[in-house]
Amino acid sequence: xxxxxxRRLIFVSGKGGVGKTTVAAxxxxxxxxxxxxxxxxxxxxxxxxxxxxxxxxxxxxxxxxQPGLWAMSMNTEESLREYLKLNLRIPVAGRIGPLAKxxxxxxxxxxxVKEILTVGKLCWEVREGHYDLVVADASATGHIVxxxxxxQGINELVQVGLVRQQTGWMLDILSDPALxxxxxxxxxxxxPVSETIDLAARVAKETTVDLASIIVNRVLPELxxxxxxxxxxxxxxxxxxxxxxxxAGGSPGPILAAARLAVTMRRTRTGHLERLRAxxxxxxxxxxxxxLFARAHGLRAIRQVAEALGAELGL
Amino acid sequence: MSPHPAPVASASLDQxxxxxxxVICCGSGGVGKTTTAAxxxxxxAVKHGGKVLVVTVDPARRLAxxxxxxxxxxxxxxxxxxxxxxxxxxxxxQLWAAMLDTKQSWDDLVRAHGPDQSTIDQILAxxxxxxxxxxxxxxxxxxxxxxxxxxxxxGSYDLIVVDxxxxxxxxxxxxAPQRMGDxxxxxxxxxxxxxxxxxxxxxxxxxFYQVADRILGTQFLQDIAEFFILFQSxxxxxxxxxxxxSRLLQDRRTTFMVVSTLExxxxxxxEFFIEALTERKLHxxxxxxxxxxxxxxxxxxxxxVAGTMEKSAGDLAVQLGAKVxxxxxxxxxxxxxxxxxxxxxxxxxxxxxxxxxxSARPDVVATIPFFDTDITDLSGLLRLAEHIWS
Numbered sequence: 226x227x228x229x230x231x232r233r234l235i236f237v238s239g240k241g242g243v244g245k246t247t248v249a250a251x252x253x254x255x256x257x258x259x260x261x262x263x264x265x266x267x268x269x270x271x272x273x274x275x276x277x278x279x280x281x282x283x284x285x286x287x288x289x290x291q292p293g294l295w296a297m298s299m300n301t302e303e304s305l306r307e308y309l310k311l312n313l314r315i316p317v318a319g320r321i322g323p324l325a326k327x328x329x330x331x332x333x334x335x336x337x338v339k340e341i342l343t344v345g346k347l348c349w350e351v352r353e354g355h356y357d358l359v360v361a362d363a364s365a366t367g368h369i370v371x372x373x374x375x376x377q378g379i380n381e382l383v384q385v386g387l388v389r390q391q392t393g394w395m396l397d398i399l400s401d402p403a404l405x406x407x408x409x410x411x412x413x414x415x416x417p418v419s420e421t422i423d424l425a426a427r428v429a430k431e432t433t434v435d436l437a438s439i440i441v442n443r444v445l446p447e448l449x450x451x452x453x454x455x456x457x458x459x460x461x462x463x464x465x466x467x468x469x470x471x472x473a474g475g476s477p478g479p480i481l482a483a484a485r486l487a488v489t490m491r492r493t494r495t496g497h498l499e500r501l502r503a504x505x506x507x508x509x510x511x512x513x514x515x516x517l518f519a520r521a522h523g524l525r526a527i528r529q530v531a532e533a534l535g536a537e538l539g540l
Numbered sequence: 541m542s543p544h545p546a547p548v549a550s551a552s553l554d555q556x557x558x559x560x561x562x563v564i565c566c567g568s569g570g571v572g573k574t575t576t577a578a579x580x581x582x583x584x585a586v587k588h589g590g591k592v593l594v595v596t597v598d599p600a601r602r603l604a605x606x607x608x609x610x611x612x613x614x615x616x617x618x619x620x621x622x623x624x625x626x627x628x629x630x631x632x633x634q635l636w637a638a639m640l641d642t643k644q645s646w647d648d649l650v651r652a653h654g655p656d657q658s659t660i661d662q663i664l665a666x667x668x669x670x671x672x673x674x675x676x677x678x679x680x681x682x683x684x685x686x687x688x689x690x691x692x693x694x695g696s697y698d699l700i701v702v703d704x705x706x707x708x709x710x711x712x713x714x715x716a717p718q719r720m721g722d723x724x725x726x727x728x729x730x731x732x733x734x735x736x737x738x739x740x741x742x743x744x745x746x747x748f749y750q751v752a753d754r755i756l757g758t759q760f761l762q763d764i765a766e767f768f769i770l771f772q773s774x775x776x777x778x779x780x781x782x783x784x785x786s787r788l789l790q791d792r793r794t795t796f797m798v799v800s801t802l803e804x805x806x807x808x809x810x811e812f813f814i815e816a817l818t819e820r821k822l823h824x825x826x827x828x829x830x831x832x833x834x835x836x837x838x839x840x841x842x843x844x845v846a847g848t849m850e851k852s853a854g855d856l857a858v859q860l861g862a863k864v865x866x867x868x869x870x871x872x873x874x875x876x877x878x879x880x881x882x883x884x885x886x887x888x889x890x891x892x893x894x895x896x897x898x899s900a901r902p903d904v905v906a907t908i909p910f911f912d913t914d915i916t917d918l919s920g921l922l923r924l925a926e927h928i929w930s
Contacts, residue, residue, distance in 0.1 A: 242570025417570070453869055456869055460873065465864055472860075473845045473849050473856065476841065479842035482836055484876075486884070
């Protein structure tokens with residue numbers, strides 16, 4: 226398997242709420258820390274990427290937010306304008322209004338258009354070699370297949386024309402596992418695991434993109450070994466707990482209850498992790514990221530995740 | 541020490557299920573929207589009686605299993621009495637479930653509004669139509685609302701609880717009917733398809749077509765034109781329908797239930813959505829906060845104790861004695877549970893802060909505790925509902 230960061234284009238997807246943007250942001254930061262000129266693109270711009278990097282809102286034009294790290298957000302209309310300018314030499318600068326309207330129209334009528342402009346822009350950055358690595362904080366599990374398979378879809382829908390001519394080289398980039406990979410982010414919970422397994426199967430069947438890895442986010446630490454759990458059970462006995470209360474100068478009740486909760490949570494999650502491993506092709510690596518308890522958000526949290534990710538990748 | 545956060549304003553939530561005809565569950569992905577919708581519907585069927593329907597967009601097998609159904613389809617199916625019997629309750633009413641099949645619903649819509657069989661067949665066979673109905677995200681939003689309208693106007697249910705599709709932007713589906721209407725009545729649409737209706741191409745519009753042709757190819761533009769020309773025959777019915785759907789959302793019999801966890805990103809979206817509802821004068825029935833950590837984690841006394849235990853774990857282990865465990869292992873256990881408590885406390889405090897900020901707005905905020913185990917059956921759903929509607 227190609228090392229993850231050796232690829233040129235990484236799509237990061239996953240069920241909503243699993244920390245997709247965090248992982249994409251951390252992956253980008255990690256790559257830049259290892260000397261790669263890296264571009265991170267938020268495909269569905271909600272502003273989460275800017276929050277992660279604690280920078281001002283990202284736009285279509287990439288901006289360097291950390292040394293060697295650029296951030297941008299996708300805008301399909303701008304992508305079309307750039308495409309027209311570069312490929313057709315069509316002067317559109319002064320005619321933005323009508324173009325936007327017409328574009329909105331065609332894009333609404335033909336679903337593949339927005340997707341191809343998104344994927345096209347990302348592939349174009351790879352082809353032009355402006356960056357060593359492009360990380361896409363891509364769509365959630367529901368839409369990513371549509372995005373990744375857009376070039377094929379356009380091939381079927383649009384028989385001739387310039388758009389059609391463009392899909393060939395995009396497919397070349399997307400289909401090469403040395404260049405492009407998909408990372409699915411999951412948490413050890415029921416629905417994210419189920420969606421990850423479903424998505425992995427659909428990606429293999431309906432797209433040409435290689436599944437590079439599954440990144441399991443928010444893994445809880447193992448609290449006890451089996452013998453330690455027996456000791457813990459004895460600690461919970463009323464007589465022992467009372468003595469502990471005397472010695473520690475206050476009720477340990479909430480602490481014991483919290484430990485019980487942590488153990489149960491961890492156990493439920495272990496079951497889901499096992500299901501995930503069993504449901505994914507054994508050749509696809511699973512990378513584990515710890516649950517972050519710390520009062521960290523923004524860049525600080527991203528740094529922690531990047532560090533954990535680096536350790537998992539053996540960097 | 542309460543094991544779970546105290547439920548708030550449960551009386552008004554209860555009234556909500558008794559008084560409203562439509563409850564729309566919304567929120568960002570992964571917050572437990574589907575489960576909450578199902579729990580609300582199950583609760584209403586048990587407590588208030590009548591015919592209750594839950595419409596889900598989530599084809600998760602687990603929900604079907606939990607409801608004792610072999611699968612959930614586009615047409616409604618009734619949750620068998622055996623599922624309630626297993627859960628140990630005797631419902632006063634009936635619980636029905638349906639899944640939203642976007643493609644199927646669009647096909648039904650075309651069949652209902654198409655002027656004649658041949659137009660209907662042509663639309664159904666058009667490649668563009670197939671694309672739109674199958675994959676187009678906005679069409680998903682629209683059809684969810686459309687289907688809701690249809691089910692409501694049939695009048696066979698006393699209460700319909702809807703789980704909304706995971707939209708990129710939470711308010712997308714609110715605007716879907718309006719946008720769909722605009723889309724089909726747009727002047728631009730007529731302009732775009734004009735050259736394909738007649739041989740007379742307006743000279744002024746020529747450059748646009750040239751560009752469009754060069755980018756997309758003539759065949760594709762023709763496909764678009766054919767699709768819209770066919771669709772225009774359904775225009776009146778369609779636009780009228782979209783308006784009715786919009787009206788239904790504003791009707792006082794409809795209410796919205798915003799579901800969120802206390803994590804930053806879903807919560808931001810929930811707040812944004814609450815504002816959007818207010819702006820549109822739509823009824824915000826409740827805010828449900830899911831997976832809230834137990835209140836005992838906020839206990840200040842306990843955090844002092846945890847600090848002591850963590851610092852002097854070694855001494856405590858010796859004092860407790862070998863009966864409880866070998867000193868070294870006991871020390872590790874004591875240190876481990878103390879630091880674990882302090883870890884969780886940080887998260888719980890962050891949550892409490894978020895909760896306080898949010899509770900400034902609506903007077904109906906309910907919390908669902910962090911459940912130790914997954915919900916796999918109807919009794920699990922009802923247990924969850926109890927926390928909201930106890």
